[in-house]
Amino acid sequence: MSESIQIQTISRTDSGTLYGKPGLDLLLVQTSLCRAVIARQGAQLLEFQAAGCEPLLWLSPKACFEPGEPVRGGIPLCLPWFGINNQDPEKPKHGLVRTEPWQLASGKELEGGEVELVFTYRHPGSELFSAPFFCTMTMRLGRELELHLELENRAGEATEYSWAWHTYFPVDDVREIEVRGLENTEYLDKTRELERFTQEGVLTFPGEVDRVFENAPEQQQIINGDAITARSENCHTVIAWNPGAELSATLEDVGDHYREYVCVEHGNAFANSWQLESRQTATASLRLTR
Ligand SMILES: O=P(O)(O)OC[C@H]1O[C@@H](O)[C@H](O)[C@@H](O)[C@@H]1O
Numbered sequence: 001m002s003e004s005i006q007i008q009t010i011s012r013t014d015s016g017t018l019y020g021k022p023g024l025d026l027l028l029v030q031t032s033l034c035r036a037v038i039a040r041q042g043a044q045l046l047e048f049q050a051a052g053c054e055p056l057l058w059l060s061p062k063a064c065f066e067p068g069e070p071v072r073g074g075i076p077l078c079l080p081w082f083g084i085n086n087q088d089p090e091k092p093k094h095g096l097v098r099t100e101p102w103q104l105a106s107g108k109e110l111e112g113g114e115v116e117l118v119f120t121y122r123h124p125g126s127e128l129f130s131a132p133f134f135c136t137m138t139m140r141l142g143r144e145l146e147l148h149l150e151l152e153n154r155a156g157e158a159t160e161y162s163w164a165w166h167t168y169f170p171v172d173d174v175r176e177i178e179v180r181g182l183e184n185t186e187y188l189d190k191t192r193e194l195e196r197f198t199q200e201g202v203l204t205f206p207g208e209v210d211r212v213f214e215n216a217p218e219q220q221q222i223i224n225g226d227a228i229t230a231r232s233e234n235c236h237t238v239i240a241w242n243p244g245a246e247l248s249a250t251l252e253d254v255g256d257h258y259r260e261y262v263c264v265e266h267g268n269a270f271a272n273s274w275q276l277e278s279r280q281t282a283t284a285s286l287r288l289t290r
Contacts, residue, residue: 009115010107015039015065023065027104029115033142036115039071042098043119043137046074050143053290056228058170058261062253068099072168072253073261075147077137079163080129082239082269083190095163096128097121097135105136114142131155144289151283153276161274164239164267165286171224173259174242179203181220182238187211188270205262208244212237214271220264226290230264234284236272239265 009031016022018037026046029036037047049055059073070076078094085091092099102119110116117139125132132154140146153159171177180202188194190210199213202223216238222228241263243251248258266286268274274282 007107007109007115009109010117019063019065021063021065023067024071027107027117029117029141031109031113031115031141033113034145036139036141036145038117038139039065039074040101040104040119041067041071042076042100043102043121043139044071044074044076044098045139045145045147046071048141048145048288050145050290054226055170056145056288056290058168060168060253060257060261062255062257064253067101070094070098072251074168076166077135077149077163078166078265078267079135079151080123080131080133080161082162082164082237082267091128094166096123098166102137110140110142112142114140116140125155131157131159133159133161144287146285146287148285149283150281151274151276152281153278156278158275158277161276161282162267162269162272163274164237164265164269165235166239166263166265167230167286167288168261168263169222169228170260171222171262174205174262175259177205177222177224177262179220179222179240179262179264181217182213182240185213185216187213203240205242205244208247209240209242211240212270213240222262222264229289230266230286232266232284232286234282235266235268235286237267237269239263239267239269241265 015024027038063072076098102121105118121135134152136150138148219231248254
């Protein structure tokens with residue numbers, strides 16, 4: 001990363017040094033409030049742990065760290081399309097920014113001791129996605145984790161963007177947990193050709209679960225011993241995903257480890273996708289805490 005960082009609580013490292021698998025440049029943040037690891041690729045948080053708390057994010061022990069390949073765990077940002085591309089299913093799943101290098105625009109310490117990192121990504125327009133756009137992702141790393149996204153449509157015409165922070169949360173056994181905050185909300189079931197159902201009671205994960213909740217409430221809690229709380233602003237879609245035993249056996253970077261995580265993702269996809277006029281900017285944020 002060529003950008004200048006002037007504080008000692010942020011250091012540069014790489015995936016070879018931290019995980020024994022060379023390939024990606026990383027930033028390590030260590031303060032009295034927290035420890036975090038961020039990949040420049042995708043501006044992807046890989047680890048976050050507030051002092052005195054359990055880790056907030058799950059990173060697969062089988063994750064690969066190859067440039068241009070998605071990293072399984074942490075918080076990849078899926079954008080400018082979420083899931084399978086509607087126009088062309090052959091395009092990569094979950095858009096393009098998660099596998100591209102971002103720029104670190106600034107890194108500083110705030111008065112309360114939090115570290116604030118600002119990453120940017122400029123898409124010039126390409127065969128994969130013709131509309132140019134500009135993304136800014138701000139991370140505030142303290143006792144809590146705060147993410148803020150700003151997306152500007154730089155195309156000459158209105159463009160649709162769908163996206164999500166694909167958050168992987170660690171759990172003891174996914175089959176034993178519950179997710180609260182989605183009761184009585186309608187969802188599209190990706191395991192049943194997007195058929196629409198209503199979530200009766202709290203959400204559990206007895207097997208494969210892949211549900212898209214449109215117009216979802218702002219707050220969810222993952223209950224597994226101490227709760228993880230996710231609270232969002234201007235994120236109207238929540239996606240809940242765990243592959244279960246059978247599907248995970250086909251995912252090289254998951255395997256038996258599927259029991260150790262749950263994804264409760266926040267963004268704007270399906271009916272909540274952003275329609276941005278030329279030069280229009282939209283923003284959203286997410287706050288995670290234990
Ligand atoms: O393996 P990927 O591309 O990271 O996607 C993982 C999962 O991401 C979830 O968000 C989707 O709802 C699932 O359908 C998908 O399988």
